[in-house]
Amino acid sequence: MRYVAPVRGTVDPQVFDRPPLVAWQDHARLLHGSDWPTIEALNALWPAGSPTCFVAQDLELLADGLHYEQRIAERGAIATREGNWHDLLNALIWLRHPALKQALNHRQMIEIARMGPKLRSRAQYAMTHFDEGGVIVLVRDAALMALWDEHDWHGLFWRHRDAWIDGSIQVELFGHALLEHALSPDKLLVGKAVVFQSTGTADIEQVSAYCAEQIAAGQLLHDPLELRPLPLSGIPGWHPANVDEAFHRTTICYQARRAGRHYPSAHAL
Structure with missing residues (x-):
């Protein structure tokens, strides 16, 4: 059964006081409360000169027809759904572990070039x-x-x-x-x-x-x-x-x- 995250503002506060979420208390204002952070607020957390940024994933963005990984590799644009736990937490991982994320993107692009945008290799599943x-x-x-x-x-x-x-x-x-x-x-x-x-x-x-x-x-x-x-x-x-x-x-x-x-x-x- 697909996991459904709790509605923002209803999360049991105890989960933020133990691992793994306690390790993200420096971003508590992004995780607590009823209001979702904006894309602009997330982008403000990048260090100066970062080659990547978060962009709102909407119909206009998706109309470019690019694969998610292609958009990162070619434009530095990380498609991010607003008001979405999965994508917010993905953004936090990008901010903490950009080298790992960039390494995966580099390898994904190699596999996309080899397999095409619709098929997936064993390496892509592993990544x-x-x-x-x-x-x-x-x-x-x-x-x-x-x-x-x-x-x-x-x-x-x-x-x-x-x-x-x-x-x-x-x-x-x-x-x-x-x-x-x-x-x-x-x-x-x-x-x-x-x-x-x-x-x-x-x-x-x-x-x-x-x-x-x-x-x-x-x-x-x-x-x-x-x-x-x-x-x-x-x-x-x-x-x-x-x-x-x-x-x-x-x-x-x-x-x-x-x-x-x-x-x-x-x-x-």
């Missing part, structure tokens, strides 16, 4: 899944990868609960559809993860920058099967019920690994 539901994960403890490989969710999220607090594993949410789903307090979030492993000093911001470089260079996201499911609602603080062990044994967002399903190794840094 779309990441754009909508993606998370970037930095893992420092190889033992956590073994648990993840086996979908040992109880082990990953309960027995090693401290790993999510002490930095042994870190997450940067990228997918704007995940942010939209987080508007509903009862929603169990599952991300599609690109995973990097390091024993060095790299932090999650550096890893995100490296991820953008690798996407742009065509080293990542060739197939949706590269992406690992990550039940974000199991991370401490992301769902109020996960303080109880029972959550990590019974919640429906913890799915068993499908027979024959294997994941690529984490990308080494």
Whole structure:
């Protein structure tokens, strides 16, 4: 069933006080209250000299016949529906992660040139899944990868609960559809993860920058099967019920690994 976001002004305020939306409190005035921000207000948040801007998606804009990605690549114009949660949250991701967004657009344009504007390749599906539901994960403890490989969710999220607090594993949410789903307090979030492993000093911001470089260079996201499911609602603080062990044994967002399903190794840094 297609997700329908709550009406603006009716969102439970608790969702803005926990991850992932708490990370966007610097844009609280765009998210709270009954009034939608204007396209002009969003554009005012770009740094000086930005090559992109938000433009209202209306019939006049769509009459140009361009693919969404073409409009970004050729005009720097990001079509944005006004009064729409999905597109507002997409705009926030653009503002925070422009290099990642530009990398995806670059790769999408390569695939559009190869496939045409109506067909989609496996790489385009992978990039779309990441754009909508993606998370970037930095893992420092190889033992956590073994648990993840086996979908040992109880082990990953309960027995090693401290790993999510002490930095042994870190997450940067990228997918704007995940942010939209987080508007509903009862929603169990599952991300599609690109995973990097390091024993060095790299932090999650550096890893995100490296991820953008690798996407742009065509080293990542060739197939949706590269992406690992990550039940974000199991991370401490992301769902109020996960303080109880029972959550990590019974919640429906913890799915068993499908027979024959294997994941690529984490990308080494």
